[in-house]
Amino acid sequence: MVHHSAQRPASAIPDKLPNFVSALSGEGASSSGGALGLAGAWAMGVGGMIGGGIFSTLxxxxxxxGQWTWASFLIGGLIALATGHCMAALTVDGDRSGGIYRFLRLQGYDKSAHLSALVLLLGYTxxxxxxxxxxxxxxxNVFGGPAWMPQAMGVAAIIVLAGINLRGASDAAGVEIAIVVGKLTILAGxxxxxxxxxxxxxxxVENPPGWxxxxxxxxxxxxxxxxxxxxxxDYDEMADRKRLIRRVMPLTIGTAIFVYIAIALAVPMLVDTSRLISDGEVALAExxxxxxxxxxxxxxxxxxxxSTGSAINATLFSSARLxxxxxxxxxxxxxxAHENAQHSPYIGVLTLGSGAIVLTILGGLASLVTGASIVFLLVFGTVNFLAWREGxxxxxYAAFGTVGAFLSTILLALHLSKIV
Structure with a gap:
């Protein structure tokens, strides 16, 4: 087991979420001082995952x-489930927020921890x-307009959701629950x-690939x-955090797996796969x-x-806290580390939001999706390895996640190099 420093008190945040959030979660603020109950934490996780991915990358x-698309989402989901288990276990063991940054710090790898935080913050931007x-x-796609309209609307979304984040944890989580329920209802239909x-x-598909x-x-x-x-x-923001993070990790990832596989099997029944491949970012709209x-x-x-709005909201919320x-x-x-009157880390929210605005204006980020996948596979493989090594x-689960993440990274790199 790791030896860690004394626990930092949880950040002061609003005493409770709006009543409908508390009712959904079934949990109030606890001695840990957190404002995120089960529903709020689940919504943050689902919102962070089921964002642009299923809409722009199907x-x-x-x-x-090809016909194995559903299996792609299953394989990725199993690696994610193993990683979620390890990440929850490591977080509870250290009893601190911070993800892989915290895990590496507890192991004494300060330089690696610092580098991992910088890489992740860039990846989140x-x-x-x-x-x-x-x-x-x-x-x-619906409204038409000039070529710059996608960038303009994307920038507007970042500005609005950054403003919501600046209002603190309660508003961010309440908005997230409403958004997640709405989008899951439509996707289920x-x-x-x-x-x-x-x-x-x-x-x-034409020229079908093998397994x-x-x-x-x-x-x-x-x-x-x-x-x-x-x-x-968000660990320090959670009510009854040690219990909650163990419960919400598999629930969140399981929700994403189910949705991704269902959509992967259902959408080709409505639109030819050739059109889904060629139309890219708006394939589901067709x-x-x-x-x-x-x-x-x-x-x-x-x-x-x-979906994309909730992903922006959840990613801004959590990465600013990192x-x-x-x-x-x-x-x-x-x-x-500065916070505003609503206890939001406003400098992080504004910096990450501003960086994302610049990249949105530049556009053409599709090629970076694969690069981001490599980054996160490496990060998650490291998390699983740390959990395995520390027992x-x-x-x-830790061994499966380690092998799965690193092997996928290697195979993807070989594929991009056209070796396989």
Missing amino acids: GVVIGAA LTIAVYAFTFGSYLA LGIAGLVHFNAARLA FGAIIGAASVFMAYEGFELLSY AGQALLGTPGLLLITAAAAM AREVASEKKLPAVF VGNRF
Whole structure:
């Protein structure tokens, strides 16, 4: 087991969430002082995962995995489940927020911890930009307009959601629950409509890949599972945190696995796979239009807007708290530890949001999705290895997650190099 320093008191935050949030969670603030109950934490995790990924990358996975697309999401989900178990176990063992940064610090790898925090913060800035660009792309697809409209709408989304984050944990979590419930309802309807007409032949693509394509597909879009680790940054915000983080990790990841597999099987029943591959970022909108015409197009666009919006919200919320944690230990400028009157780490929110705005304006971030997947596979592989080495949590899960994450990284790198 690791030997850790004395626990830092949980950040002062509002006493409770709005009543409807407390009712959903079934938990109030506890002696840990946290404001996030089960519903709020689940929504933050699901919102961080089911964001731009399923809307902008489904065609990419189909192109790589063909009829095995559902298996790509299953493989990635199993690696994510193992990692979530290890991350929860390591967080509880250290009883501190901070994710891999904290784990490496507790092991005495200060330089590696500092580097991991910087890499993750850059990765989160990129993912926020990807979500924002996808948000704008779906809305521009409906409303039309000039070529700069996707970027403009994405920037507007970042500004609005950064403002909500500046209001503190209660408002961020309350908005997240509403968004997540709404988008899951729409995606569930799309999934059911496609699955009732299920025909395995419609999953086929031209020049179908073998089963190896499922592994390449899983690695290529592993970014779709990025987001559950944000919960380790929110640990100090949680009510009954040691118990809650163990419960919410598998629940959050399991929700994403179910949704991704259902959509991967259902959407090709509504739209030809060739169109899903070619239409890229707005492929699901075409599925909605094929199902219900204009109302279907509008519903899926609404789901895409809610989904990417919740991912921006959750990622800003949690990554700003990572920056605060690192700054409190003088590994980032002290200004990142400052909080406003609502106890939000506002410098982190504004800095990450501003960086994402710049990247959104630049656009063309699709090629960075694969790079981000590699980054997160490496990070998650390291988390699993640390858990295995320290004997924290289930060693089988840790070993599976370590091998799965690092092997996927190697295979993806070989695939990008056109070696395999």
